[in-house]
Amino acid sequence: MTATATRPERITRNGGRRLVDLVARVRELGILAALAALFGVTGAVNPSFLTYGSLRDILLNTAIVAMLAVGQTLVVITRNVDLSVSSVVGLSAFGGALVLADNPGVPIPLVIAGCVALGAACGAVNGLLVGAAKVPALVATLGTLYAFRGIDYAVAGGRQVNAADMPDGFLSLGTRSVLGVPLLALVALAVLLVVGWMLRNLRSGRELYAIGSNPEAAVLAGIQVRRRIMAAFVANGALAGLAGVMWAARFGTVDATVATGKELDVIAAVVVGGVAIFGGSGTVYGAALGALLLASITSALAVLRVDALAQTAINGALLIAAIVLDRLLALRVAAALRRRRFHDDN
Amino acid sequence: MEDTPVLALSGVSKAFGAVRAVRDVSLELYAGEVHALAGENGAGKSTLVKILSGVHRPDTGQILLDGAPVEFAGPADAQQAGVAVIYQEPTLFPDLSVTENIFMGRQPRARLGIDRRAMRASAAELFTRLGVQLDPDQPARGLSIADQQLVEIAKALSRQARVLIMDEPTAALSGKEVARLFGVAKALREQGCALLFISHRLEEMFELCQRVTTLRDGAFVASDMIADITPDDLVRRMVGRELDALFPKQETTAGEVALSVRRLTREGVFTDVSFEVRRGEIVALAGLVGAGRSEVARAVFGIDRWDAGSVEVDGKRLRPASPTAAMAAGLALVPEDRRQQGLVMDLSIERNIGLAGLAALHRGPLISRLAERQRAKDWAVRLQLKFARLTDPVNVLSGGNQQKVVLAKWLARKPSVIIVDEPTRGIDVGTKAEVHRLLSELAGTGVAVLMISSELPEVLGMADRVLVMHEGRLVAEIDRADATEESVMAAATGRTAA
Ligand SMILES: Nc1ncnc2c1ncn2[C@@H]1O[C@H](COP(=O)(O)OP(=O)(O)OP(=O)(O)O)[C@@H](O)[C@H]1O
Ligand SMILES: [Mg+2]
Numbered sequence: 123m124t125a126t127a128t129r130p131e132r133i134t135r136n137g138g139r140r141l142v143d144l145v146a147r148v149r150e151l152g153i154l155a156a157l158a159a160l161f162g163v164t165g166a167v168n169p170s171f172l173t174y175g176s177l178r179d180i181l182l183n184t185a186i187v188a189m190l191a192v193g194q195t196l197v198v199i200t201r202n203v204d205l206s207v208s209s210v211v212g213l214s215a216f217g218g219a220l221v222l223a224d225n226p227g228v229p230i231p232l233v234i235a236g237c238v239a240l241g242a243a244c245g246a247v248n249g250l251l252v253g254a255a256k257v258p259a260l261v262a263t264l265g266t267l268y269a270f271r272g273i274d275y276a277v278a279g280g281r282q283v284n285a286a287d288m289p290d291g292f293l294s295l296g297t298r299s300v301l302g303v304p305l306l307a308l309v310a311l312a313v314l315l316v317v318g319w320m321l322r323n324l325r326s327g328r329e330l331y332a333i334g335s336n337p338e339a340a341v342l343a344g345i346q347v348r349r350r351i352m353a354a355f356v357a358n359g360a361l362a363g364l365a366g367v368m369w370a371a372r373f374g375t376v377d378a379t380v381a382t383g384k385e386l387d388v389i390a391a392v393v394v395g396g397v398a399i400f401g402g403s404g405t406v407y408g409a410a411l412g413a414l415l416l417a418s419i420t421s422a423l424a425v426l427r428v429d430a431l432a433q434t435a436i437n438g439a440l441l442i443a444a445i446v447l448d449r450l451l452a453l454r455v456a457a458a459l460r461r462r463r464f465h466d467d468n
Numbered sequence: 469m470e471d472t473p474v475l476a477l478s479g480v481s482k483a484f485g486a487v488r489a490v491r492d493v494s495l496e497l498y499a500g501e502v503h504a505l506a507g508e509n510g511a512g513k514s515t516l517v518k519i520l521s522g523v524h525r526p527d528t529g530q531i532l533l534d535g536a537p538v539e540f541a542g543p544a545d546a547q548q549a550g551v552a553v554i555y556q557e558p559t560l561f562p563d564l565s566v567t568e569n570i571f572m573g574r575q576p577r578a579r580l581g582i583d584r585r586a587m588r589a590s591a592a593e594l595f596t597r598l599g600v601q602l603d604p605d606q607p608a609r610g611l612s613i614a615d616q617q618l619v620e621i622a623k624a625l626s627r628q629a630r631v632l633i634m635d636e637p638t639a640a641l642s643g644k645e646v647a648r649l650f651g652v653a654k655a656l657r658e659q660g661c662a663l664l665f666i667s668h669r670l671e672e673m674f675e676l677c678q679r680v681t682t683l684r685d686g687a688f689v690a691s692d693m694i695a696d697i698t699p700d701d702l703v704r705r706m707v708g709r710e711l712d713a714l715f716p717k718q719e720t721t722a723g724e725v726a727l728s729v730r731r732l733t734r735e736g737v738f739t740d741v742s743f744e745v746r747r748g749e750i751v752a753l754a755g756l757v758g759a760g761r762s763e764v765a766r767a768v769f770g771i772d773r774w775d776a777g778s779v780e781v782d783g784k785r786l787r788p789a790s791p792t793a794a795m796a797a798g799l800a801l802v803p804e805d806r807r808q809q810g811l812v813m814d815l816s817i818e819r820n821i822g823l824a825g826l827a828a829l830h831r832g833p834l835i836s837r838l839a840e841r842q843r844a845k846d847w848a849v850r851l852q853l854k855f856a857r858l859t860d861p862v863n864v865l866s867g868g869n870q871q872k873v874v875l876a877k878w879l880a881r882k883p884s885v886i887i888v889d890e891p892t893r894g895i896d897v898g899t900k901a902e903v904h905r906l907l908s909e910l911a912g913t914g915v916a917v918l919m920i921s922s923e924l925p926e927v928l929g930m931a932d933r934v935l936v937m938h939e940g941r942l943v944a945e946i947d948r949a950d951a952t953e954e955s956v957m958a959a960a961t962g963r964t965a966a
Contacts, residue, residue, distance in 0.1 A: 323581025325573065332561045332572050339559035342523065343572050344544035402563035 149396035152447065153411040157418060164422040171425045178304055180414075180421050182372065185310040186211075186365050188413035190384070191391040192310075192317050193361035195409040196354040198392055199321075201334040201401030202252055202259035204355060207362045208384040209270035210244045214366025216274055216283070219376040223287035230292050238363040244270055245359015249352035267385070271378075278378035285374030296371035306368050310410075313361065318406045330354060334401025390437060391416050394444040416440070472535040473498050474662040475520065475551065475631045480529030482515055484864065487856045489515040492529070493688045495681050497631060497662040502653060504673040504694070505666045506706050507683035508896040509868025510854030513666050514556050516683070517635045520664070521553040522546035552629035554637050556666075556867045556894075558616040562609035567591040569608050570623045594622040599648045613640040613805055614757045621649060625656075632656060633664040636867065638672060639894045642757040642922050650676050668868070668896050670699045682706055707898045718908050722932065723747030725783075726916035727799070727885045729768060732777035737763045738940040741777070745885065745916040750907060752931035753920045755960045759937040761920045762804050765887045769801040770794040781885055800883035802874055804890045804920070810874035813863040817855055818844035820862050821876045847876035850906070852899055868894045875903065885916045892926060904930055924953050938962045 165172040190207050197204045214237040221233055244266070251262035285293060298305045321327035329350050333340045340347050370376050395412030397404025416437060423433050473496035482490040490512040497503050505513050518524045520531070522540030530537045533549055540546045546553075560569050567588050568575075575582040576590070591604040600618045602611075608619065617640045624632055632653075638646045653663060653676060665677055673680060674694060682689040682705040689705050727745040732738070738760040745751045753761045767774045773789035780786065781797040794801075803810050811820050822840040844858050851872040855865060862873055871894050878886065891907065892900045907930065911917050921927050927934055934951045936944040936959035944959035 319581070325575055325577075325582065328564075328568060328575065328582070329573060331564060332568075335561035335563040336559065339561060340572075342521075342543050342553075342555065342559045344542070344547045345573050346544070398563075402561070 149448075149451070150405075150408050150411055153395065153408070153415050157411075157415055160415070160418055160422055164425060168425050171422060174302070176421065176425070178299070178302075180418055181307040182304050183421065184414045184417040185304065185306040186368055186372070187384070187387055187391055187417060188410040189310045189313055189361055189365045189368070190388040191395065191409040191413045192314050192406045193358035193365075194388050194392050195395075195397050195404060195406045196317070196321075196330065197259070197358050198389075198397050198399060199330045199334045199401055199404060200351050200354050201337065202351065202354070203263065203389065203399075204245075204248055204259065204358050205263040205385050205389075206244065206248060206266040206270055207358065207365075207388055208381045209267050209274065210241050210359055210362035211366040211369055211381040211384060212378065213244065213270050213274045213277075214241050214363040215369040215376050215380045216278055216366075216378055218367045219283040219288060219370045220277070220281075222289060222292055222370075223283045226289065230289070230295075233292075234364070234367050237367040238360050241363020241366065242356050242360040244362070245356040246352070248359065249355030252355065253348040253351040271382070274378045280378075282375065282377040283370075288370070288374065292371055293374055296368070296374070306372060309364075309368065313364075314406055314410050317357075321406060326350065326353070331402055334398075335403070387416065388413075390441055393441060396444070396448065398448075412444075471498070473532070474534060475549075476532040476535075477516070477519065477526075478530045478532060480516075480519060480526040480531070482512075482519060482524055482527050485856065489686050490519070490526075490683075491686045491688075493683065493686075494529075495664075495691070497664055498679075499630070499660045499662050500657055501679060502657055502663040502665055502677040504677035504680040505664060505683065506673065506680055506702055508706055508854075508898055509872070509894075510685075510866040511683040511706070511896075512686040513683060514635055514866060515686075517553060517555070517633055517664070517666070520546065520631075520633060521551060547627065547629075550630035552624040552627040552632050554617075554620045554624045554632075554634045556635040556639075558613070558620055560608040560611075560616055560619060562607065564608060565605050566602055566608055566611075566619055567604040569619055570594065570626050574627070590626065591622070594626055597625070598622060598652060600645070612758065614642070614645065617641060618645065621652075625652065629661070631662045631664070635666045636668070636894060637665075638667055638669065640757070645757065646672070668894065668900075670702060670897070673702070674699065684708055703897055706896070718912060720748040720912055720932075722749045723914060726781065727768075727918065728780040728783075729764075730778045730780070732764065732767060732774050732779065734763065734767050734772060734774045737772075738767075738937070741937075741942050743935050743942065743945070745918050747884075747914045747916050748911050749932045750911050750917040750919055750930050752927040752934045753918060753937065754922075754924075754927050754934055754956050755937035757922060759960065760940040761937050762889050764937070765801060765889055765918070765920060766803075768794075769799060769887065771801075795881075798884035800878040800881055800886045802878045802886070802888040802891060804893070810877070811862050811870060814861050816859045817848070817853075817862055817865070817873055818858040820873050821847055821880060823877055843880055844876075847880055850902075851876055852902065868896055868899070871895055872899065875906075879906065879910070883915065885918070886910065887918045887920070889920045890922065891919065892921075892923070900926075924956060927951070927956065928953065936960050 161172065170176060190211070194204060194207065217240055218233050218237045221228060221236070248263055248266055251257045252259045295305060300308060321330065329340070329345045332343065332345060333347055333350055337347065369380060391413035392409045393399060394415060395404065395408035395410065397409055419436060419440070420433060423436065476496040478494050480490060480493050481488070493516060495516070505516065507513050515524065519526050522543045522545050531540060532538070538549065561572065570591050571587050576586045577583060588604050595602050595604070598618060598621060602615060602618065608616070611619065617637060621637055637649060641649065657663060665673070667673055677694050679691065680694055680702065681691040682702065684706060723746055725744045726747045730742050732741045741764055753764070755761050763772065766772045768779050770786065770789050770791040770793060778785055781799055784797060786797055787793040812823070818841050821844040841858060848855065848858065853872050854869050862870055865873065875891060888907070892903050895903060907917055907919065919930060928951055931951065932948050934946040934956055935942055936946065936956060938960060939962065943962065946955055946959070
């Protein structure tokens with residue numbers, strides 16, 4: 123509380139910003155610290171973890187999940203969730219691969235654009251269900267998770283597209299590097315920076331946070347809530363579509379089961395990255411770092427020869443640790459705000 | 469002055485199911501005029517506001533903008549037309565900064581994206597204009613209700629609207645802040661803005677407004693120039709009958725000490741607070757908004773922990789930070805923030821009333837729905853609650869009626885010590901007297917009452933003793949005989965030493 127009535131005018135304080143920024147940074151710094159520890163320890167035990175090839179693999183593994191995590195963040199910020207991304211990735215990967223295999227000579231950029239459009243269309247279906255028909259996102263996207271996968275199976279009819287069926291120009295997208303950095307990682311990085319900038323600097327970006335923070339107030343503020351939620355789902359779908367092509371280019375062998383279950387990795391990355399699952403706060407940078415951390419752990423455990431089953435448990439433990447950390451930080455901030463306000467008043 | 473109104477309603481009605489919230493109401497807002505909207509709790513004031521702001525669509529009737537009929541499909545349309553609204557309940561985004569809250573959807577733009585610096589500067593400027601000290605970068609989460617209300621006011625002002633609608637903006641503010649707000653409102657009036665003002669405090673309407681429209685049970689009663697009527701006329705129009713003045717407390721003899729607070733300190737919030745409340749006594753805790761009164765109440769009740777000191781109820785020390793222990797000892801707290809602390813908004817009226825006293829409703833291992841309903845019915849009648857069905861969720865009730873449900877919930881427990889935080893905030897004149905009568909009656913039956921109130925007439929009329937807090941410390945204890953507006957205000961503003 124501010125005892126506004128009793129004090130002469132004073133220059134407005136500046137501590138709140140620093141505090142809030144600090145927390146956001148602490149969150150991301152925390153992940154960086156965890157990454158540093160992970161690389162330090164694993165590298166000390168087995169130096170092959172720090173070789174160029176190993177690091178390159180980690181970046182490649184991160185790229186696709188990070189891109190999906192960036193898209194998912196857009197949706198989660200609005201207090202929704204999209205479980206169907208893995209199916210969209212599957213549909214896009216198989217669809218793209220099939221077109222490339224059946225039509226030699228088709229322009230690759232056209233195929234990529236088509237896959238992105240396909241993803242966006244899937245996102246639009248989710249957006250309509252959630253934004254317009256008011257179906258809770260959890261249920262709606264669980265439904266489309268199965269529906270999109272079903273379409274994928276129907277189209278595939280048990281077929282599998284192999285690397286040999288696809289043009290080399292396409293496959294090289296998945297393996298090429300620019301200045302030693304895998305192209306796919308660069309694409310993901312570009313997406314991350316663009317989306318991150320938009321969320322921070324565009325009105326529409328800020329409105330996504332507002333919607334997740336207090337949906338009723340967003341309506342009263344005159345925000346086009348439905349349209350924004352639609353847009354978040356469409357953007358997420360488009361990124362999933364792009365991730366699908368990347369998948370096909372990277373792995374070369376594609377069937378109808380591609381990316382099954384990946385949605386959980388994506389959501390885990392988002393949560394570990396500090397995006398509030400009830401909307402309103404979090405950044406895409408955090409989500410991408412979360413994806414990087416999870417991918418690094420998976421690689422590290424492989425290098426350390428830890429049982430694959432234990433990996434799942436470790437990911438789970440990490441999730442819980444992230445949530446506990448968030449809780450503690452929130453309490454600290456509340457206490458700090460309280461104390462600061464009082465001291466400033468007196 | 470009889471030119472075309474900037475914004476007008478003509479023959480507007482709105483029903484929610486069977487509840488006819490607004491019936492055939494007409495209202496004209498003129499440029500350069502502050503128009504008051506008066507009526508009891510549930511009279512339909514907020515519903516009318518929401519029709520003007522495009523939240524609700526009228527079932528019948530028209531909205532006229534500069535004399536021409538318009539349709540508002542949503543709040544965005546009304547904003548486009550130059551209507552800014554301060555809603556009764558704050559509508560903030562807790563995760564975003566105060567600045568972003570003010571400018572959401574209309575952030576100033578630079579060549580590339582939002583111009584944060586300009587936005588922050590405008591927010592700081594607004595706060596200076598309102599005379600408040602808020603950090604523009606602070607998140608809205610955790611703001612006191614008064615500060616939330618101030619942010620709402622800043623938000624509405626920043627729209628530079630032609631029509632400014634304020635639904636009980638002063639309910640949570642103290643005198644000084646109200647004066648500031650009125651200063652700003654009068655300046656806007658001079659600039660030709662049309663204002664609509666809602667308050668349950670008659671003196672505020674008479675100070676600020678030129679015209680007043682009265683509603684009763686959703687229906688239009690009268691529209692008068694303020695200069696032509698007296699406060700008594702207005703009350704008669706609102707209530708439809710004569711009303712006794714503020715209810716003075718009956719004389720009771722104070723019994724033994726029921727609540728004893730010793731050197732209570734919560735670091736950074738309040739320091740070294742000691743006082744006693746005896747059975748049959750009403751003790752008021754006065755002070756400015758932000759002096760730490762509600763915080764003391766929360767700590768005593770065990771919601772917040774304290775760092776030093778002790779609390780005793782009927783001679784037994786309370787376990788710190790345990791509302792359960794406090795309740796078991798016979799303590800009750802009617803909190804100031806009804807939406808967040810007092811009610812489960814989605815539960816029914818009867819459930820909410822039953823919540824605090826579930827033990828009394830047990831028949832064997834189960835809760836008796838019948839007893840629950842009976843209790844809710846009793847209290848609904850006593851507090852003149854306006855509702856459709858007891859099974860309706862409380863979030864469809866009007867603001868004042870929600871407050872009544874909170875009161876009923878705690879009064880129904882028959883506590884031995886009750887702490888009421890701003891018991892009549894947002895409550896209409898008729899029921900206010902009723903609440904005062906209830907508190908007095910409670911004291912008469914030997915309950916110790918600690919009443920936090922920012923309304924001086926209420927404090928002076930009700931309290932046997934007045935404790936005054938200033939900046940987290942108890943600075944004065946004034947007996948009923950010596951308590952005057954001057955003595956209490958002097959202590960509250962820190963002009964006397966304890
Ligand atoms: N969304 C809704 N659904 C159902 N009933 C509603 C809804 N909104 C308001 N009402 C009912 O309409 C009536 C008028 O409510 P309104 O909020 O306009 O009163 P008010 O005059 O603002 O009262 P107060 O002074 O207590 O704020 C009340 O009986 C209320 O229960
Ligand atoms: Mg109201």
